[in-house]
Amino acid sequence: MQFNHGNMVGPTLAAELASLGAREWDTDMAVGVLRAHGVRRPDLDDARSTRLQEWALWLRAPFSAPDVDSTCDAINELLDSAASRPSLSTHDGHKPHLHFAADGDDVVERVRAITAGGLAIFAVESEGGRLGACLRSGCPEVFVDTSRNGKRRYCSARCGNHDAVQRHRAPGRRPG
Numbered sequence: 001m002q003f004n005h006g007n008m009v010g011p012t013l014a015a016e017l018a019s020l021g022a023r024e025w026d027t028d029m030a031v032g033v034l035r036a037h038g039v040r041r042p043d044l045d046d047a048r049s050t051r052l053q054e055w056a057l058w059l060r061a062p063f064s065a066p067d068v069d070s071t072c073d074a075i076n077e078l079l080d081s082a083a084s085r086p087s088l089s090t091h092d093g094h095k096p097h098l099h100f101a102a103d104g105d106d107v108v109e110r111v112r113a114i115t116a117g118g119l120a121i122f123a124v125e126s127e128g129g130r131l132g133a134c135l136r137s138g139c140p141e142v143f144v145d146t147s148r149n150g151k152r153r154y155c156s157a158r159c160g161n162h163d164a165v166q167r168h169r170a171p172g173r174r175p176g
């Protein structure tokens, strides 16, 4: 599958918000994530920040779901609670792609629609795969797997190396 603006904004925005929500929620960092994904008028007052944090916790479900059916169920729940108004856009020279919310909607409503709708389209194209949670215990990061073989298990080389070292030190093996 191809990874481009049309199918990646929703899932990568969802992954970053879900990861942030599992760390310590920080309004300025959340605004930074929205801005980095091209969300217009991303500023959050306290009430909006709280609503977005709640949504960020919900967004974790499809990334940590154990199988395709649970991934679909989790995304369906997100779709249920996001008021989406899809329209086609060709802005900035992109190929036609779906935008899930109207520009005039409230920022939290737009983010809900973008992430739910984007995850749904992505799940169609990835056949329910390529949404993951880092396997290193205690790591809060979730990710969209854009690797060639789609078998990524860690958020970063750092977490992968950490677990490799732990396995190497496991009982029954000589240190070294």
Ligand SMILES: [Zn+2]
Pocket (backbone or CB within 6 Å): 005, 089, 091, 094, 097, 099
């Ligand atoms: Zn777009």
Ligand SMILES: [Zn+2]
Pocket (backbone or CB within 6 Å): 134, 135, 136, 139, 140, 141, 154, 155, 156, 159
């Ligand atoms: Zn990790």
